[in-house]
Amino acid sequence: EELIEGRISLYDESGRPCVLVDGFRAVSMSNVRRAGSSGGTRDLVYNVDWERTAPTVVPSAHPSLSLARLGEVAGVALEEVVALRGRSHLEAVMHAEDTLAAAQIAAGLREIGVDGTFSADSLGIAPIMRTVFTRLMDKLAKRGLLTGSNGSWTVTKDFATAAESAPSVLKDFLTSYPGHLPEALLCTSTCGEFGPIIRGEKDAVQVLFGGTNADLLDHFYGDGLFSSHWMASIGTAVREAARSLPEGRGLRILEVGAGTGGLAAQVLPLLERGIHSYTFTDVSAGFFSSANQKLAAFTEVDYKVLDLEKAPLDQDFETGSYDFIIGTNVLHAVADVRATLKNLHELLVPGGTLMFMDVATPQLWTEAVFGLTQGWWHLTDKDLRPEQPLMQRAQWEAALKEVGFAETLSLPGLQGPEGEGQIGILGRKGGEVVVETAVAEIPVETSWVIFADESGLGADIAARATASGA
Template sequence: MATTQAVAPAAVNTHLKSIPEHVVQDDSQSCIPFSVATAAFSGTNQVTDDIVAKSGFAGYFENVHPVQIELCISLIAESFRKLRCDLQRTKPGQKLRRIKATGHCQKQLDFCTGMLQDAGLIRSEGDELIRTDKPAPAKASKEILDQLLEEHPTVASLNNLIYLAGSQLGNIWSGRVDSVRAIIGDTNGRQYLEDVYGPAHPSKAFHMLIEDYVARLLKEVHPTETQKLQVLELGAGTGSTAKWLAPLLAASSLPVQYTFTDIGSGFVSQAARKFQEYTFMEYRAQDIEQPPPTELVGTQDVVIAVNAVHATRDIVQSLRNTRQYLKPGGVALIMEMQERLCCSDFIFGLFEGWWLFEDGREHAIAEDVFWKEAFLKAGFTHVDWTSGNLKDSGVQKVFMAINGGSAAS
């Protein structure tokens, strides 16, 4: 369990917004009225498709995802060949050599085997895998990658990450290379991952949705020096969200405190250096799977978690922990994957956290109905989420939930 310790003291932005006389200041209540929170989210929801299209993500399912599937299948076939299971040389009807992986990577290997089955290249008969008569992939993975990079440059980091992970599969499955080090330990891999979680697709469009909502809130709330707007981020990682959130908060000229937290003390220390110009930020090591420390219970107006809650054992318990940070009336903004893209299991299935779930889920990615029930079980009294008519708008969703009770309950 990570320790909870402040890394740098917070300082206050001294610019004030005029406060209407009717606003009652009460430190125990959130400075975000229910009507403001819900109206702002309704406004964001109405422009979901517009924001997704403006970001350049519209058309992903039609134009990009099918080629990414082709890339994954080519990489899997090449990895099988390296492990003496050559689809090119195996005759139709012949049994394939069964490949095994070490530890949690067996589940990712099972997913990859399923991709070959879905592509019609192999079929299962009991415990055996049988080669079909469908020709093996004709294009090499590097050729497919080059095509994607040329035709879809806005998704370059994700495509490069698929290729980086796929080119290491044989070594990872056999245990010769640690899966985390193969990606995060690689300088390019770290950058690709940071891009995918932040300024690049598929996250870019959905970060823009959160940004739109927070901007709407900032126009309507009236914090004071004695009741600053308190914002806390859980699972903040490499700072992908903080890169746009910190400038947005700074530009508002409101009295605000933004607490950056992550279970990894290395991420926290790195963030303290990266965002040192924002004097309203402080940094703490904190585990989303553990309740908040006493001094943070019931202190926050907004808690944000981006693609973090799914990677916990129990979503309800993690959301309950999240709610305990909030003041009554406080808002949780949770962004999560909703579509099972081929790249999700292909890349993130190599990380142990992808398979931690012990809460009845069949997969790390859960549908919006599951999330709604989880929020309500965790004690939130109002739940909403982004939606749109574009299929691309449903790749990830932003959930907004309001804490209607006391933080400690």
Template sequence: MEYYQKLAQRGVHLDTNFQAIKKLWKNKSEESLAEISLPEKILSQTNPYTIHPVLLDACFQGIGITLLEEDQNITYLPIGLDKFTLYENTSHTHLWSHVKLRSRKSSIQHTLIADVEIIEPQGTIIATVEGIQLSPVSPETLFASSQNTYTDWLYGIEWRQKQIFTASSEHFLTPQKISDRLTPRFTELVNKTEITYYQQLLPKLDHLSLKYIIQAFQGMGWKFTENQSLSKQSLTIAKKYQRLTDYLLKNLTEAGILNKIDDHWQVIKTSNSATIERQKQELLKEYPFAEIELTLLHRCASQLAQVLQGKCDPVQLLFPQGDLSTATQLYQDSPGAKMMNTLVQETLSVALETLPQGKKVRILEIGAGTGGTTAYLLPYLNSAQTEYCFSDISPIFSEKAKQKFSDYSFISYQTLDIEQDPQKQGFSAESYDIIVAANVLHATENLEETINHVHQLLAPKGMLLLLENTSALLWLDLIFGLTEGWWRFNDEVRNDYPLISAQKWQKLLIDREFEHTAILKPEQKQGETVSQQSIILGQKKASAPKNWLILGDKDVFAENLVNYLQEKGQYAILSQEIDNLDEFQHIIYLGSLDSPEPSNLTTQDLETASEIGCTNVLTLVQTLANSSTPPTLSIVTRGAVSTETEDILPGLTEASLWGIGKVINLEHTQLNCRCIDLDTKIAPEKQIQALLSVIESTEKETQVALRDDQLQVSRLVRHGKIEPYKLEIPQNEAFKLDISQKGTLSNLELVPTSRISPEQGEVEIKVGATGLNFIDVLDGLGLLPFEREWFGVECVGEVVRVGEGVNELKKAIAF
């Protein structure tokens, strides 16, 4: 089939058994339809499957046809999916796959998302796969060769002491107090000479922008002669730029160049004779500091006609071949950017003035982009008390930032689309004390939903520090307004323009349950002319007392925990029943703490206790899985985990809960599941204090152990250099792998054996390599419920002897 030939040309070679697509169609809207049949060779294998793996793989292959026009050097690998739904439990050999690729949020979004419907021949949908995410990877990354030996592949768990920090947002000043503190400073900055000159420049840049707009319309066929009647229908404008075109025409009308009459425009004034280049040079001479603004404006606006017609990608104008330098200079080094970024930095510093020692602040920057604002903030943050997350929708910006900010050890990088639910992207609710968003939130489709997502990420009393353009600047519209995100708005806050005033931002925050807000303003009215950008602060409400459910038996520890929480003003109950869970914000599972002593433990005791504990937790998770407001879940054990400091583990029967806890973290991230192992040697009150400090902490630690009054966390670390244990190979004779005594793999040995002549239909293979399978490990550890007389399931080697009736394998390589 031609499709598989095209895949092969891109270096993707599929075995014939996996070439199950028989017919394939694609339309221009990035949809595909594939007819799929199970290859004849494996028709007999359908019995155990509802959807055979080969058929399912072919359903996903349909995504590939939508990507064939992408860069041939890029391969897309699936990295996750949102939801799989199976509607019918019947085996099939013939199916149809309908693939729809979701629209990219912007041209710089690299992760692709697709939805797949799996349909039986009569047209009934039997399964859907929603939100398949595919990430691009280059051949260099995919096939990178490594000189590492197998010893570099070995990792182990190491327990390390760590101080657990609790929330710091309760120590911040209110937005109004911060604003009052900084008003004199804002006034001082506004009155600086370079800002005064910059204020004079801005309207002249807008005037130059009018000339670029006229030039663009002329390039598309309009003639700007006096009294000329012009029709928008005569222009070939791409659908996604209709809003931008209307906005440009509105600016020409407000400038007195055009007059709108019904659905036509009449030219009432022609532009003066000064050419764009001449006016640009005059501005550069008068304002030499404006080279970046003029360069970027010319690069983008001179191609305005091509952009409006869909013939030019504006992202390539902003970031040619991925070069962020010019845009970074505008965001970071222009006089206006310097002033506003300095104010953002000083606002953050004032907010953190009252942060006590021993508290850590968690800061998230949304849409950090080129790092223009980040560069002002990081040098003023205390590395010992700060966790800073640099986030953006595009991994390109994060990769550039990693190089730019490599000297800062307290910064992490994460991809975040603030228009989507953050918890589905690996972010925990209420996990940040401060969120910084500089010139980014306006570029989202729905501001109410966006602010809801921001609110969701903020800790109680957490602070939003918002820097936004709050009035129109035509020259900026001809730069950033060419991108799709600028005009995607679709909410009740905005009508025909993506930016809103500072007062509207403030009202929006209040409507979205921010308790305190403030707008940072200079004292003097003339300073408002530079307030095309504004700093708006919003503080989330303090949290109400939490409801705690303690699941377990009525023992002394559980009752003391309930009493401790109640004394702190929290609502807490002890129960063994898993019902009415929606009213709780925290659930602590203590149901397996009553462990039998290891010295009296039988195999049956171990199996029974593990089964009861895991079944209880599994039932709990299944109940919580569909909760609209899931609580946090903490699984508590006592002496169940080895940190390599214990002589014995008194809670051995509880160890299996840690396995299920790890699975919960992978499959139900919304529960923020923690496994916490207490120390039997520590006083109960200290155990309770340590337990609650972990649950209420700002850290995202999911595996914590209390040992010797210290909290320890697990880390996956590369194993130290080890000397490989080599078995001695018998010389000049046949041998086999055996074990002297089952229970440990160190008892494996190679022992001589006699060669057996192959009987009818058999072959003898000289083994070159053999696979170590899980069943072999279980056998060596003595855990199989039956006996085997050999190790090994598969091998690669050379056929050296054959039995009677074997004619085709006399000289062959065996697999």
């Protein structure tokens, strides 16, 4: 037999406490007969089997933790990891990445015959790639490798030097910054196919996800030195929000654009097991198999497809069903930022929190790697993002408020050659605060049953027991 003791808490749909049963006790029973059975041979194949199931996650109340406090703990966690890695070191890497990208783009241009004056037309650049091509050429011009603008450029002596030195620049980068191997090799992969990609003959996505590059991307997004400190920041904020809830209450967490599970692998170990739910989503199920292997120990994870650009209700998601929504490097990739933020706002409970990390400034390295993918440029909200998909902190906060978030907050990123790199954004949905109130204790009434004959003894016992307070 097994004895289970505890308390039962009942809550309504809004998370308000209704009933508390304290001192609950249950005993599992075995080797019992069927109800009404007199035994016999049929009972030889009858047995009671108790199955353990995962506890149901109850709706959480409005987080008692303010958004300012969440931002504070997230910022402290962020700074601790940045200090450990060395802020000046990380910012130096960002500058070195752009130098590497410039040399490799120059080498890629030389491979397709660039020498002297050229244009997008003369090189046969695909129409869909002309925006990124123009941006990359203008950035090379700012570095002195080209002259000209308005669609026509001429190489300089520095261009020839950069193109010829690309192999040695790569070697120097790897020697100086060995912990940033993925960034170097990803840039080498896309720029090594610069001509075919920019002419539309090859898809950069196939280059990035082909062969060993898929593992490089997994490392870059999950354990990379530029992303892991932000994941630690988000994980700390989620843990702090969970700790602020009443004992035994769980958070309903939704991760968007979850990919191969890098963020989930950082967040889940920080949470108490068995009381939280974690919905792992991406635009397709393609990453679910590898993510499931990485997160196999966490049975509370539910894998679902979620397209951020479509209405959640049309994808088997309920309005107001999540307390905390998180994501990394995903929201810039949508066509319409406001529409996506409105969808996320709809998924949050009143008082729910959205926290995500994204890239703020288009470094040369960023556009030489991810900017060469056609999906990078499918934005349609040109009034908000007229030239490229990335947004600064103030723009994100303004967009959050525009779609209905009551509070916003942002965390600054490292300073790169052209501005902040990755940044953190938080938003909180407005709504009535559900306050946890103490449950009044109801005194237990004791009853006595007296069995006696008709001699009057029972009545006498009852009278004496009542007089003594029983």
